Amino acid sequence: MVASVPKRLGRALVLLVLAVFILLPLAQTILLGYISTMPKTGMPIGSFSLINYGNIVKSPVLLASIGNSLTYVLLNVSLCLVAGLPAAYALSRYRFVGDKHVLLMLLTFRLTPPVALSLPVFLLFAELNLVDSPIGIGLVHCLFNLPIAIWILERFISEIPRAFDETAFLDGHSLPGFFVKMLIPAIAPGIAVAAFFCFIFSWVEVVFARILTVTSGKPITMAINAMFTFQTDVGLVMAMTTLSLVPGVAMIYFVRNHISKGFAVRV
Amino acid sequence: MIPALAVMGLVGVVPLLAAFNYAFFDIFTIQQAYWVGDEWYRQIITSDRFYASFGRSLLFSALVMSVQFSLGIALARMVSRMGPSRIFVLMLVALPLVVPWNMIAMMWQSLIHPETGIAGRAMAFAGIGFDYKFNAIHTWILLIVMDTWHWIGLVVILAYAGFSGIPKAYYQAAAIDGASSFAVFRHIELPKITSALSIAILLRFMDSFMINTEAFAMNAGGPYYATSFLSLDLSEDIKAFNYGSTAARSMLYFLIVMTVAWLFRIWVERQGRVDDGVQVVKVGG
Incomplete structure (x- = not known):
């Protein structure tokens, strides 16, 4: 389809407006990250500098918070994939008693706002000694990420014809062997997309991350919250926020060709 | 199936049952609990505040969804007619999704700050007064x-x-028939994208209906409760360590979620039957 000139101009204009709308808040944040905003640093307020990034590198608390976030997010992604893959395979290939109920349950838990479960989750995890540990957060984020992982993986598995499995079994592959050697390579893009969505939803979540870290193990989001005091160093906050965007942006780039092939919810 | 169910059981079902149980007690500490029956539920569903928040949440969802879906569908339609550069547009619109939720309100507040924000200074220059703190x-x-x-x-x-x-x-057939751009959208594209959109509709409805972090960070439910949504009432209960009432509220919200999920399933199943019907007609015709 070749578009006419006015049509192309119109499209360019729409894209320009969209880009400005999306990028403006990000630009503001990134810019402020390079500006000194505290008087004590010996340089005039508002001058361009790398001091905020220098301060991050010098602060063990902030560095640790990046590590904490990465730990529980990666833990959550692997949990969702390991638990989600067999479930997605079962839902895609077999009909069993209660499969419809399982799908409805997944949907319901994905929709339940974290704040509604935060109190009982906190009490339960305190009982299990999972408060202040990345394992607790990684686990609880499965509440909304596991359904997403299952939906995405199920969609990709269902696109593979059943004959693919049957041939593999005839060739003498066991079920686990088939999973590792044939199924996983065949749905690699699906695994990437599922990992992407689990990663970002776990990375950006704050309700559980807040209530499950009382004294230590603070994630990056809470470290930023803690910076708001009587005299907030806005530049430092913005620099930290900019850093918190880096993994997500990298993930977007990583799955850019498959990103639109994800969700198809089955109920 | 078993590992997935075990995980969901631990993080979903067990807390839910616990909440169901707490909701019947007046709890000072977990060891000191008094049976109060359905009092918490009665208190919540007879309070005007619950219905006011419910209405506000519903209005917010309706407004947000009508804006996002009309813009989003128009943009997606445009993108689907573009060349390989479409990938960059998709990457662009995905960017805000990776911003931590507690940072979003802060980014916008700093953007519209009248002295240091880019948009704030532009608005001040144009003489537009914008006061999100006190103007509902x-x-x-x-x-x-x-x-x-x-x-x-x-x-x-x-x-x-x-x-x-x-x-x-489909497009070729429409072009031969001389269908207008709007007719193509209304009769070919819209029915075809409904199933892909249904999940977006559901996710956006529930997430906006239960909006929490962003709304609280923006103005803490103010001014004068004008933006105190359902989930903010719940946060308030939690902060007051009001276990029983929190649990009852959680159960009520869970019931709402459950109802929506169930209605969604009925809707999707009906949608599936209509699609099948169309296919039969096509084969026959």
Whole structure:
């Protein structure tokens, strides 16, 4: 389809407006990250500098918070994939008693706002000694990420014809062997997309991350919250926020060709 | 199936049952609990505040969804007609999705700050006074713009998935018939993208209906409760360590979620039957 000139101009204009709308808040944040905003640093307020990034590198608390976030997010992604893959395979290939109920349950838990479960989750995890540990957060984020992982993986598995499995079994592959050697390579893009969505939803979540870290193990989001005091160093906050965007942006780039092939919810 | 069910059981079912149980008690500490029956539920569902918050949440969802879906579908339609550069547009709209939720309100507040913000200075220069702290309408506008910024990417990406699944033959047939652009959209594209969009509709409805972090960070439910949504009432209960009432509220919200999920399932099943019907007609015709 070749578009006419006015049509192309119109499209360019729409894209320009969209880009400005999306990028403006990000630009503001990134810019402020390079500006000194505290008087004590010996340089005039508002001058361009790398001091905020220098301060991050010098602060063990902030560095640790990046590590904490990465730990529980990666833990959550692997949990969702390991638990989600067999479930997605079962839902895609077999009909069993209660499969419809399982799908409805997944949907319901994905929709339940974290704040509604935060109190009982906190009490339960305190009982299990999972408060202040990345394992607790990684686990609880499965509440909304596991359904997403299952939906995405199920969609990709269902696109593979059943004959693919049957041939593999005839060739003498066991079920686990088939999973590792044939199924996983065949749905690699699906695994990437599922990992992407689990990663970002776990990375950006704050309700559980807040209530499950009382004294230590603070994630990056809470470290930023803690910076708001009587005299907030806005530049430092913005620099930290900019850093918190880096993994997500990298993930977007990583799955850019498959990103639109994800969700198809089955109920 | 078993590992998935075990995980969901631990993080979903067990806390839910616990909440169900707590909701019948007046709890000072976990060891000191008094049976109060359905009193918490009665208190919540007879309070005017519950219905006011419910109404506000519903209005917020309606506004946010009408903005995001009309814009999102139009954008996705445009993107689906573009060349390889479409990938960059999809990456662009996905950017806000990776911003941590507690940072979103802060980014927008700093953007519209009248002295240091880019948009704030532009508005001050143009003589537009914008006061999101004390003007309820302005708070609402800011929340809707912010939510649209945050979530339009999801709508565009899912709608785009719907558009890219439409076979070329449909467009060719429409071109031969001389169908207008609007007719193509109304009779070919819209029915075809509905199933792809249904999940977007559901996710956006529930997430906006239960909006929490962003709304609280923006103005803490103010001014004068004008943006105190359902989930903010719940946060307030939690902060007051009001276990019984929190649990009862959680159960009520869970019931709402459950009802919506169940209605959604009925709707999707009906949708599936209509689709099958169309296919039969096509084969026959």
